[in-house]
Amino acid sequence: MKKTNTHTGFSRLVYAVFLTLLAFVLAISLSILALITYQDNHMAEVFKPKPPRQATPVLIIPEAAEGVRNGVDIGTGLIADEGWEMVRANCTACHSAKLITQNRQTRDGWKEVIAWMQETQGLWDLGKNEELILDYLAKNYAPENKGRRANLKNIQWYVLKESRN
Numbered sequence: 001m002k003k004t005n006t007h008t009g010f011s012r013l014v015y016a017v018f019l020t021l022l023a024f025v026l027a028i029s030l031s032i033l034a035l036i037t038y039q040d041n042h043m044a045e046v047f048k049p050k051p052p053r054q055a056t057p058v059l060i061i062p063e064a065a066e067g068v069r070n071g072v073d074i075g076t077g078l079i080a081d082e083g084w085e086m087v088r089a090n091c092t093a094c095h096s097a098k099l100i101t102q103n104r105q106t107r108d109g110w111k112e113v114i115a116w117m118q119e120t121q122g123l124w125d126l127g128k129n130e131e132l133i134l135d136y137l138a139k140n141y142a143p144e145n146k147g148r149r150a151n152l153k154n155i156q157w158y159v160l161k162e163s164r165n
Contacts, residue, residue, distance in 0.1 A: 053124030077101050083136030086129050094123070100141060107138035 067074040071081075076097035078084050091100060094117075105113060111134055117123035126133060 049119075050122060052118055053122065073097075079140040081136060081140055083132045084140075086132050087136050090126060090129065090133060094121070100137070104141055104143040105137065106142060107134055109143075110134055110137040110141075 068080040071079060073080050073084060073088065076088050076092055078088055078097050078100065087100065088097065091097070114123065114126065114130065114133075118125070
């Protein structure tokens with residue numbers, strides 16, 4: 001009579017389950033590693049700093065000066081002063097002139113805005129035009145000593161009556 005070893009059958013079953021679990025854990029680990037690698041590569045590409053653009057030559061069209069009335073460019077609303085054509089050509093190539101006319105900055109503030117646009121928005125290197133643009137902006141769109149309206153004084157307040165319908 002041949003003796004059967006049930007312990008050997010049980011060991012094979014445990015070994016098979018162990019190998020299956022090991023393969024499963026290995027597959028999950030490799031999947032997670034692949035996902036992390038993909039995200040790292042993808043995020044590196046997304047947040048990769050963009051190289052600054054080279055200075056773009058700007059063509060100033062003489063006929064544009066005909067659109068000035070009362071010292072203001074009709075098309076943009078920019079004050080027609082030395083350097084306004086350069087501002088119009090460079091700044092309004094990407095955004096409305098209202099972003100300039102509605103904001104006020106010191107020269108350093110405008111310089112920071114330009115640096116931010118170059119770092120994050122793809123603004124090209126303005127080269128020697130930057131000084132002319134900064135001079136114009138600092139002169140014509142500097143902070144004003146205007147705040148909000150003055151507080152109301154001597155007001156006779158009254159209570160609204162509750163209406164019952």
